[in-house]
Amino acid sequence: MDLGISGRKAIVCAASKGLGRACAMSLGREGVELVINARTAETLEATAEEIRQETGAKVTAVACDITTDAGREAVLSACPQPDILVNNAGGPPPGDFRNWDRDNWISAVDANMLTPIFLIKATVDGMIERKFGRVVNVTSAAVKAPIEILGLSNGARAGLTGFIAGLSRKTIRHNVTINNLLPGPFDTDRFRSNIQVQADNAGVSYDEMLATRSADNPAGRVGDPYEFGEACAFLCGAHAGFMTGQNLLMDGGSFNSTM
Numbered sequence: 001m002d003l004g005i006s007g008r009k010a011i012v013c014a015a016s017k018g019l020g021r022a023c024a025m026s027l028g029r030e031g032v033e034l035v036i037n038a039r040t041a042e043t044l045e046a047t048a049e050e051i052r053q054e055t056g057a058k059v060t061a062v063a064c065d066i067t068t069d070a071g072r073e074a075v076l077s078a079c080p081q082p083d084i085l086v087n088n089a090g091g092p093p094p095g096d097f098r099n100w101d102r103d104n105w106i107s108a109v110d111a112n113m114l115t116p117i118f119l120i121k122a123t124v125d126g127m128i129e130r131k132f133g134r135v136v137n138v139t140s141a142a143v144k145a146p147i148e149i150l151g152l153s154n155g156a157r158a159g160l161t162g163f164i165a166g167l168s169r170k171t172i173r174h175n176v177t178i179n180n181l182l183p184g185p186f187d188t189d190r191f192r193s194n195i196q197v198q199a200d201n202a203g204v205s206y207d208e209m210l211a212t213r214s215a216d217n218p219a220g221r222v223g224d225p226y227e228f229g230e231a232c233a234f235l236c237g238a239h240a241g242f243m244t245g246q247n248l249l250m251d252g253g254s255f256n257s258t259m
């Protein structure tokens, strides 16, 4: 299926690894011109080159912290008028809310709520004028099924989800859609390090813990980032213009509900 976005311009945040990288790769395969971002220049440049080699896409790498004003300015000056914006950043650390002070909360809200909101603020009016825009926010399955130790993530992402629910109904009239993609367990560096911690805590090997987590999922496995990237590309496609304000869960069916 041709998604109809060849030649469009995209910003993909936090994209040197994992889910962000997969989103960038899938958009690159569709012929989208990319500006990708992450903090570590070396890994980011290596990923940019892999995407160029695999897809032939034009890729500009901007190494910066997307959760800062300076980082967002750097990315936006490399691509001031994106047609597509994929918001992503690292997730906050787990812990007990009794140990979190104001600074911990502000960091989580900065990364997982305000950064996407400020990037949307900087780009959405141009999308509206040009009558095409696709925004995808990478959030988490924890938005729907909260994980107690991830309270910083549950709280900050819920704030973003509420904001998007309102705004997305205002922009779709101009062919600008805004949706959230909610990953469950996907095989990324972050996921692997979580599995290692759980394995160490349980006194079992990494492979044993991975097998347990996989067996617990209705799919009998964890997700492949490729699958996530392709879903993101679909949401960014020309044919997805009647879909906005949605929270699309990709968790292998773990969240058990009729709707």
Ligand code: NAP
Binding pocket: 013, 014, 015, 016, 017, 018, 019, 020, 037, 038, 039, 040, 041, 043, 064, 065, 066, 067, 088, 089, 090, 091, 092, 138, 139, 140, 141, 142, 183, 184, 185, 186, 187, 188, 189, 190, 191
């Ligand atoms: P990952 O494999 O650790 O990759 C994270 C990427 O984000 C890296 O490219 C990293 O590069 C970049 N990054 C982190 N902080 C950044 C910042 N402040 N500015 C710019 N780039 C930044 O993580 P992932 O598994 O793909 O997770 C992506 C998001 O999905 C996270 O918010 C995570 O909480 C959420 N999520 C993931 C899963 C899962 O199973 N994988 C499940 C639920 C939710 P640098 O470190 O070089 O900056």
